[in-house]
Amino acid sequence: MTAPTTKPLTLDRLLQSQGYGTRRWCQEMIAAGALEMDGETITDYRHKVRPEAHQYRVEGQPMTWRAQVYLALYKPAGYECSRKASHHPGIHTLLPEQMTWREVQPVGRLDHDTTGLLLLSDDGAFIHRQASPRHHVSKVYLATTQEAVTPALVALLLNGVKLHDEPAPLAARSCRQVGSHQVEMVLAEGKYHQVKRMLAAAGNHCTALIRTRIGGLTLDSLGLEPGGWCHLDAAQLALLTPG
Ligand code: URA
Secondary structure, three states, X not given: OOOOOOOOEEHHHHHHHOOOOOHHHHHHHHHOOOXXXXXXXXXXXXXXXXXXXXXXXXXXXXXXOOOOOEEEEEEOOOOEOOOOOOXXXXXXXXXXXXXXXXXXXXXXXXXXXXXXXXXXXXXXXXXXXXXXXXXXXXXXXXXXXOOOOOHHHHHHHHHOEOOXXXXXXXXXXXXXXXXXXXXXXXXXXXXXXXXXXXXXXXOOOEEEEEEEEEOOEEHHHHOOOOOOEXXXXXXXXXXXXXX
16 A cells, blocks of 8 residues: 655645546636635645645535545446446446546456445555455355255365366365355455356356455445445455455
8 A cells, every 4th residue: 555645735736636627627626715724715726735734625525635545335236347337337436426537446346246345446556466366365255046055066166166268177265055045155266257157167056146255354344335335444454465
């Protein structure tokens, strides 16, 4: 994670960095009196400040300056993770417009019909690290199946199943039956449609899928409703580091 900068910024650049629009637009907003700093309206956008040293309101709403943003979203069904969503609305529509201006990206993808925990950030190094197979952060999925779950299915998923475009069989790190038609799988990788393809290769079919945990960060601990999102603090981010 990037440490907060102490480099002074002009107020237009400060607002721009937080996703309030183009530099020109931010200049106009400030000149029109939209920015309050430490309780005072400042209309000179050339004024230089250390961003983290002040409190701000933009159009009356509190704004916490953040060098970078790290978000958790409870992805609902019916949303696409791709940048140019085509068949369903994009996950970006669930976030404030500032996040689009900040070019917040998801860490990996969930299928349009998969729900659950999705991380997003505008920190490219963080996204790269989290998505890298070498990072080895486990992901936990709860899958609902069409056919009843059997001990043989669990054994197959644990021992590894061959997927047609994968050179080696893929196995769950751990796997347990949690209902007559539900299985919880812990995966080390994030291959395309991995849970659904592993279940299909094991002779069953996934009818619903939710990601409940990434590393040590559980969806439940965040208290989000489907479609809800929150900023992650340092302690929550530390749970995403293997170790
Ligand atoms: N595995 C899948 O099959 N789909 C997802 O969205 C995530 C993991």
